[in-house]
Amino acid sequence: MATEILMPALSPTMEEGTLAKWLVKEGDEITAGQIIAEIETDKATMEFEAVDEGTLGKILIEEGSEGVKVNTPIAVLIEEGESADDIDTAKPEAAKADAGDTKAETAKGADAAPAAAREKFRPPEPDRTPDWPEGTPTRSQTVREALRDAMAEEMRRTDTVFVMGEEVAEYQGAYKITQGLLDEFGARRVIDTPITEHGFAGIGVGAAFGGVRPIVEFMTFNFAMQAIDHIINSAAKTLYMSGGQMGCPIVFRGPNGAAARVGAQHSQCYAAWYAQIPGLKVVMPFTAADAKGLLKSAIRDPNPVIFLENEILYGRSFEVPELEDFTIPFGKAHIARKGADVTIVSFGIGMTYALEAAEKLAEDGIEAEVINLRTIRPMDTDTILASVRKTNRLITVEEGFPQGSVGNYITSVVMEQAFDHLDAPVINLAGKDVPMPYAANLEKLALVTTNDVIEAAHKVTYR
Amino acid sequence: MAARKTSAKSNISGEELLNYYRDMLLIRRFEEKAGQLYGMGLIGGFCHLYIGQEAVVVGLEAAAEEGDKRITSYRDHGHMLACGMDPKGVMAELTGREGGYSKGKGGSMHMFSREKHFYGGHGIVGAQVPLGAGLAFADKYLGNDRVTFTYFGDGAANQGQVYETYNMAMLWSLPVIFVIENNKYAMGTSVQRATKSPSLWERGASFGIPGEEVDGMDVLAVKAAGEKAVKHCRAGKGPYILEVMTYRYRGHSMSDPAKYRTREEVQKMREERDAIEHVRELLLTGKHASEDDLKGIDKEIKAIVNEAADFSRESPEPALEELWTDIYAADVPQEA
Numbered sequence: 001m002a003t004e005i006l007m008p009a010l011s012p013t014m015e016e017g018t019l020a021k022w023l024v025k026e027g028d029e030i031t032a033g034q035i036i037a038e039i040e041t042d043k044a045t046m047e048f049e050a051v052d053e054g055t056l057g058k059i060l061i062e063e064g065s066e067g068v069k070v071n072t073p074i075a076v077l078i079e080e081g082e083s084a085d086d087i088d089t090a091k092p093e094a095a096k097a098d099a100g101d102t103k104a105e106t107a108k109g110a111d112a113a114p115a116a117a118r119e120k121f122r123p124p125e126p127d128r129t130p131d132w133p134e135g136t137p138t139r140s141q142t143v144r145e146a147l148r149d150a151m152a153e154e155m156r157r158t159d160t161v162f163v164m165g166e167e168v169a170e171y172q173g174a175y176k177i178t179q180g181l182l183d184e185f186g187a188r189r190v191i192d193t194p195i196t197e198h199g200f201a202g203i204g205v206g207a208a209f210g211g212v213r214p215i216v217e218f219m220t221f222n223f224a225m226q227a228i229d230h231i232i233n234s235a236a237k238t239l240y241m242s243g244g245q246m247g248c249p250i251v252f253r254g255p256n257g258a259a260a261r262v263g264a265q266h267s268q269c270y271a272a273w274y275a276q277i278p279g280l281k282v283v284m285p286f287t288a289a290d291a292k293g294l295l296k297s298a299i300r301d302p303n304p305v306i307f308l309e310n311e312i313l314y315g316r317s318f319e320v321p322e323l324e325d326f327t328i329p330f331g332k333a334h335i336a337r338k339g340a341d342v343t344i345v346s347f348g349i350g351m352t353y354a355l356e357a358a359e360k361l362a363e364d365g366i367e368a369e370v371i372n373l374r375t376i377r378p379m380d381t382d383t384i385l386a387s388v389r390k391t392n393r394l395i396t397v398e399e400g401f402p403q404g405s406v407g408n409y410i411t412s413v414v415m416e417q418a419f420d421h422l423d424a425p426v427i428n429l430a431g432k433d434v435p436m437p438y439a440a441n442l443e444k445l446a447l448v449t450t451n452d453v454i455e456a457a458h459k460v461t462y463r
Numbered sequence: 464m465a466a467r468k469t470s471a472k473s474n475i476s477g478e479e480l481l482n483y484y485r486d487m488l489l490i491r492r493f494e495e496k497a498g499q500l501y502g503m504g505l506i507g508g509f510c511h512l513y514i515g516q517e518a519v520v521v522g523l524e525a526a527a528e529e530g531d532k533r534i535t536s537y538r539d540h541g542h543m544l545a546c547g548m549d550p551k552g553v554m555a556e557l558t559g560r561e562g563g564y565s566k567g568k569g570g571s572m573h574m575f576s577r578e579k580h581f582y583g584g585h586g587i588v589g590a591q592v593p594l595g596a597g598l599a600f601a602d603k604y605l606g607n608d609r610v611t612f613t614y615f616g617d618g619a620a621n622q623g624q625v626y627e628t629y630n631m632a633m634l635w636s637l638p639v640i641f642v643i644e645n646n647k648y649a650m651g652t653s654v655q656r657a658t659k660s661p662s663l664w665e666r667g668a669s670f671g672i673p674g675e676e677v678d679g680m681d682v683l684a685v686k687a688a689g690e691k692a693v694k695h696c697r698a699g700k701g702p703y704i705l706e707v708m709t710y711r712y713r714g715h716s717m718s719d720p721a722k723y724r725t726r727e728e729v730q731k732m733r734e735e736r737d738a739i740e741h742v743r744e745l746l747l748t749g750k751h752a753s754e755d756d757l758k759g760i761d762k763e764i765k766a767i768v769n770e771a772a773d774f775s776r777e778s779p780e781p782a783l784e785e786l787w788t789d790i791y792a793a794d795v796p797q798e799a
């Protein structure tokens with residue numbers, strides 16, 4: 001049977017090329033792997049190998065021909081006993097048309113997809129049930145203790161949960177978050193690593209692939225930049241790349257954002273960075289109850305979770321419910337303060353400024369509704385939208401850099417879905433667009449302040 | 464620590480030899496077909512062929528036991544076929560179809576099979592090395608005696624994360640075999656132009672990891688070295704390094720004009736050191752098989768590959784809804 005040799009695609013982007021030179025002539029015996037032609041692509045001149053063996057029956061495209069489309073028959077191979085005269089040159093055309101059809105179909109279908117999919121992935125209705133039933137006894141606890149308790153409870157509950165990171169075991173945690181865990185769970189489950197973020201993040205992800213549930217502590221998220229390839233390329237994308245076969249149940253946690261006077265390399269907020277990545281869940285607790293309930297959910301989640309803590313908040317105390325198994329679901333914002341005049345959305349330490357500002361604004365007769373986002377991905381945009389429809393004004397507060405901030409994203413959602421409800425431009429408050437300075441006065445200037453929030457509220461309420 | 468090349472004087476039966484012949488030939492014919500389908504525009508993007516390196520995975524798979532894991536880079540088709548994944552599913556992934564291992568969403572570089580303990584298919588050079596050690600970490604944590612074959616190339620051997628991994632793998636005695644497939648070229652850069660180290664496996668010595676160089680064009684030598692490494696790992700002695708000297712006949716990817724080496728160099732390897740020819744000779748001279756027997760196997764392999772190619776063209780493209788699936792694993796209940 002005659003086999004047509006088609007113009008090959010020799011690079012991911014090649015659509016046509018020049019058949020620069022034939023290295024064989026009609027009647028030559030050809031073996032598989034033999035170089036038979038030189039073809040110029042947009043990038044280089046490539047040698048073209050025969051795949052099948054046989055006799056070159058006929059050359060269909062002469063050397064020197066430019067603009068030869070991929071898949072055009074360029075020659076025909078014949079087997080023993082066949083003659084070049086038998087070649088049916090009409091046949092290859094059919095194959096070409098076939099390939100073209102597939103492409104057209106793809107293009108057509110792609111148009112229809114996004115609208116339908118967006119419809120389907122509309123977030124759920126706002127869930128306004130309280131975090132714990134009314135009348136539940138609570139006790140005051142620091143964020144630090146709440147995080148430790150969350151890990152300890154989950155480690156008691158599931159043997160495959162373990163914690164690894166720098167100084168988590170014998171040193172009891174650089175910020176004492178893992179205090180006492182080594183004593184209770186031993187060195188098998190509380191593992192000190194060398195200083196090697198890229199390496200141990202990768203080992204953690206591999207271990208999660210292998211059926212255990214690591215909590216990887218970064219001494220700070222600034223150091224996780226050395227590990228970000230594993231967080232994004234290995235942890236977040238594998239479920240999708242495997243067609244749903246292989247998930248990565250892992251928690252990456254540690255302090256994030258500015259502490260105090262630690263300079264530019266130790267003071268960055270990564271909320272917006274990770275929030276951009278499909279496949280990741282991104283959490284930033286504010287209160288001790290948030291920290292406990294959300295970390296327990298993070299450890300149970302079958303997906304990679306980025307859990308962004310804050311060094312300044314570690315020592316602050318909040319009421320935590322005394323429940324045997326207290327969790328907070330992802331994607332459920334908390335309305336920390338009710339109000340009708342302006343909506344302030346924040347998360348993590350930004351909530352400190354938002355709430356302080358709301359107290360002071362109340363003295364001036366402006367009632368702010370303050371939303372604690374808690375999870376940035378998935379994001380409870382329904383709660384934000386419902387509030388904006390009531391107050392008609394929105395301010396977002398975060399410590400990260402302003403360009404491409406979480407606030408920018410919230411603004412775009414509100415513009416698309418509640419534009420007619422806005423009575424003033426949205427204001428995104430963020431850290432200043434500068435690396436963090438060391439000098440005390442300059443550092444203060446670089447961060448968001450309570451006064452910034454108050455000023456913004458006056459601006460959007462026009463009073 | 465062994466420094467010499469492994470000799471391949473073991474009692475290999477004709478049946479075993481025939482299996483290796485068949486497995487290596489399947490990879491070669493499959494890859495040739497993939498190259499052909501790429502040329503026809505049915506496979507897109509990057510496509511890194513394994514032709515020339517077949518003895519590495521076939522030899523090491525012969526040393527593996529059920530439950531052992533494997534993970535590799537983007538040059539992964541050979542590894543998948545060698546561990547028993549279905550050629551139809553692999554080829555259909557190459558063509559981006561619904562019948563592919565990742566439903567067409569992974570492509571040539573990203574395929575996985577939990578059933579066959581194949582953990583990818585990774586596109587960032589060297590990233591699979593700590594991931595492989597992590598798989599071994601999980602096995603050790605869970606208390607089973609499985610080992611993980613972690614494959615990477617001579618190019619990846621210069622990535623920092625490889626040495627971060629060596630350090631922890633030895634520190635924690637992880638049951639991982641680091642297989643350096645040294646095919647002499649990291650894309651277009653020869654080993655000599657990338658490092659002054661005389662050998663790559665010896666770098667493990669600074670972490671206390673034993674290893675050896677292996678002739679990767681001799682499937683029996685690879686198998687023997689693999690068995691030794693597996694025994695070491697399973698005995699709880701920690702990691703082992705095999706630097707398997709091999710050669711890739713084709714370009715780095717399909718769009719490689721191969722100007723960094725001479726055609727004569729490639730031709731010489733093909734003619735003098737080809738791994739499949741080597742087994743073919745052993746089979747014929749040892750009277751384990753006749754020319755006709757081997758022709759029969761060739762035919763059988765050709766049929767499997769053609770069936771895979773047909774399947775990969777007939778399987779439909781993934782449904783458009785697939786764009787939005789498999790981003791997150793299903794939520795778990797909040798209660799215990």
